[in-house]
Amino acid sequence: MEDPDHYRCRLIYLKQCDDPQRQANAACDALVSIDGILLAAPFDEHSVHIIYCLDTLTFELIIDLLGELNFEPDDSMLISLRNTIYGFLEDNARENLNIDVTGFQLEQHEHQKKPDLESDRYWEDYR
Numbered sequence: 001m002e003d004p005d006h007y008r009c010r011l012i013y014l015k016q017c018d019d020p021q022r023q024a025n026a027a028c029d030a031l032v033s034i035d036g037i038l039l040a041a042p043f044d045e046h047s048v049h050i051i052y053c054l055d056t057l058t059f060e061l062i063i064d065l066l067g068e069l070n071f072e073p074d075d076s077m078l079i080s081l082r083n084t085i086y087g088f089l090e091d092n093a094r095e096n097l098n099i100d101v102t103g104f105q106l107e108q109h110e111h112q113k114k115p116d117l118e119s120d121r122y123w124e125d126y127r
Helices: 024-032 060-070 077-096 117-123
Strands: 007-013 037-044 047-053
Touching: 007 060, 007 077, 024 037, 024 047, 024 060, 060 077
Parallel strands: none
Antiparallel strands: 007 047, 037 047
16 A cells, blocks of 8 residues: 555445345455455445545445445435545545645745834724
């Protein structure tokens, strides 16, 4: 891993189902082959623990991929709210990943002292 800010660790909950083809082990097998996913491991029968790279994937995209692969993510109110928050946080993180912080650093010549203003002139600006 190069930069930990580029990776996310999430827990995805699947709808409870008795069919082993739609449980966490099968979902992990499907997710492991996707580029950008570093780890996909079952947490229990109905949840998957994943680590993925923000450069190639988003949480929203992974949820959509699971839906296309016939795995039904849990869509209860609390899980949906949590997923929305994850999406918001990732959108912000992805926007800020490529910021060049050197643009925020002041150069030596920008540290010039402000000119001294006469006290009367200073107050004239506010009258």
